[in-house]
Amino acid sequence: MFTKVLVSEDMDDISKGVHASLSELRITNIHQVQYCDDAYLKIKKAILDENPYQLLITDLSFSTDHREQRFPTGEHLVKTLKKQNSNLKIIVYSVEDRLQKVRLLMKTHGIDAYVCKSRRGLTELTEAIRTVFKNENYLSPQVAQALGQKADLEITDFDIELLKQLSNGLSQDEISAYLKKRNMTPSSLSSIEKRLNKLRIQFKASNAIHLVAIVKDLGLI
Amino acid sequence: MFTKVLVSEDMDDISKGVHASLSELRITNIHQVQYCDDAYLKIKKAILDENPYQLLITDLSFSTDHREQRFPTGEHLVKTLKKQNSNLKIIVYSVEDRLQKVRLLMKTHGIDAYVCKSRRGLTELTEAIRTVFKNENYLSPQVAQALGQKADLEITDFDIELLKQLSNGLSQDEISAYLKKRNMTPSSLSSIEKRLNKLRIQFKASNAIHLVAIVKDLGLI
DNA sequence: TTGTGCCTTACGGAATTCCGTAAGGTTTTG
DNA sequence: CAAAACCTTACGGAATTCCGTAAGGCACAA
Numbered sequence A, B: 001m002f003t004k005v006l007v008s009e010d011m012d013d014i015s016k017g018v019h020a021s022l023s024e025l026r027i028t029n030i031h032q033v034q035y036c037d038d039a040y041l042k043i044k045k046a047i048l049d050e051n052p053y054q055l056l057i058t059d060l061s062f063s064t065d066h067r068e069q070r071f072p073t074g075e076h077l078v079k080t081l082k083k084q085n086s087n088l089k090i091i092v093y094s095v096e097d098r099l100q101k102v103r104l105l106m107k108t109h110g111i112d113a114y115v116c117k118s119r120r121g122l123t124e125l126t127e128a129i130r131t132v133f134k135n136e137n138y139l140s141p142q143v144a145q146a147l148g149q150k151a152d153l154e155i156t157d158f159d160i161e162l163l164k165q166l167s168n169g170l171s172q173d174e175i176s177a178y179l180k181k182r183n184m185t186p187s188s189l190s191s192i193e194k195r196l197n198k199l200r201i202q203f204k205a206s207n208a209i210h211l212v213a214i215v216k217d218l219g220l221i
Numbered sequence C: 001t002t003g004t005g006c007c008t009t010a011c012g013g014a015a016t017t018c019c020g021t022a023a024g025g026t027t028t029t030g
Numbered sequence D: 001c002a003a004a005a006c007c008t009t010a011c012g013g014a015a016t017t018c019c020g021t022a023a024g025g026c027a028c029a030a
Helices: A012-024 A036-048 A074-083 A099-109 A121-133 A141-147 A157-167 A172-181 A189-202 A208-217 B012-024 B036-048 B074-083 B099-109 B121-133 B141-147 B157-167 B172-181 B189-202 B208-217
Strands: A004-008 A029-033 A055-058 A089-094 A113-116 B004-008 B029-033 B055-058 B089-094 B113-116
Touching (some): A004 A012, A113 A121, A172 A189, B036 B074, B074 B099, B089 B121, B172 B189
Parallel strands (some): B089 B113
16 A cells, blocks of 8 residues: 555545545654645655655645635646656545546546545545555546546536626626736736637527527536 | 315325324314316315315416316416405415515415415415414415515516526517417517616626526526 | 738627617506 | 696617727747
């Protein structure tokens, strides 16, 4: 079994639960951090010390505070880590259950397991750790279909953000300004129009109002 | 207690429940119809026979089928009946819980009681029958405020229809055509604009998209 | 390296929505 | 009855959305 594990999770209580589960697996060398940046530094440091972590368990979303972060989300972190092909295994443990997102993490970023936080979350996490240790991948049942062939609809985080702002009453112009202010890209009015147009086609909506009504019904926002 | 009662309700199971409640009140002369038109005819006939109904319990919405109806809803029925001031008492028993609607039925059309279909619906209906028999009015607790002074927000059926069509993707122009085809008034583009503008102000929405998002969240459509 | 494809951005015109003003008709009120 | 209030409709202009076209940048592959 793994002997040295890092947990990156900003919620104390959850972090404690993960810690307990790890202990039950007889893993004693457990470290925890509350920022992805700290996780990155710790991992790098451990490699330099020639005593690297074997497994990282990380959340995706971290509440933001005053501290400016290089890795604002777990996704940024795992993307960077997996590019530097070390032997580090990564398990993402998050409430997010969009297939699109899970597929991206597994296929593109190459994480080793994805576990949804839910009632059975910790049980599944234990299972995931065992599976990953055997060099296999693990997916929570509710997102197991994520690796299915059909790349169903491509709804990105950006799309969701767009739809949310739209339903909040912002005009496309205002959304553009909003994105620019946050240094998010794309942010041009033209791009926003283009994306919304694509979404309208995808959802067979006849206009923006219809589109918002549809995605609200689907619970997408 | 009442001795002769008519129940107008198109859902079999509910109708059965009402029948049971009436029986418990020792009312034996109970007739049931599934169309408002039938209710009207039966009531008229009974008057001619000099053995009129004393109480009508009616739903508001009736599923439409091929048969063309003079009274498509319970509202049409009670409106007509109450205009012909007979001694007939009327209790409306419906899922509708919009205060505006209840107020209209009570104040303008002059029904004697309004009971909301809900978990306690039948209990309240029994209570309503007893109360109405004493020549008093009855209102389900959840809509009891309907008679309160403040004529809060005026959301009419027309508004709801407008919002529904809007969320279905019709443009204002198309809604206008839609209304004209159904001989509903108002139907001009100008009127539709005006109404939607009023709704936007009422709900503090910054545009039509926002408006639809808000009323969907409120469950109004 | 060059070509191909994809993405972001810009631009322009048509369609639609937004908003104020106003005329004509009906209902309410004094 | 007449004034006031309200409703429906029309119109015009500004703002926004909708939609096609096109240029420039970047990544991937031949």
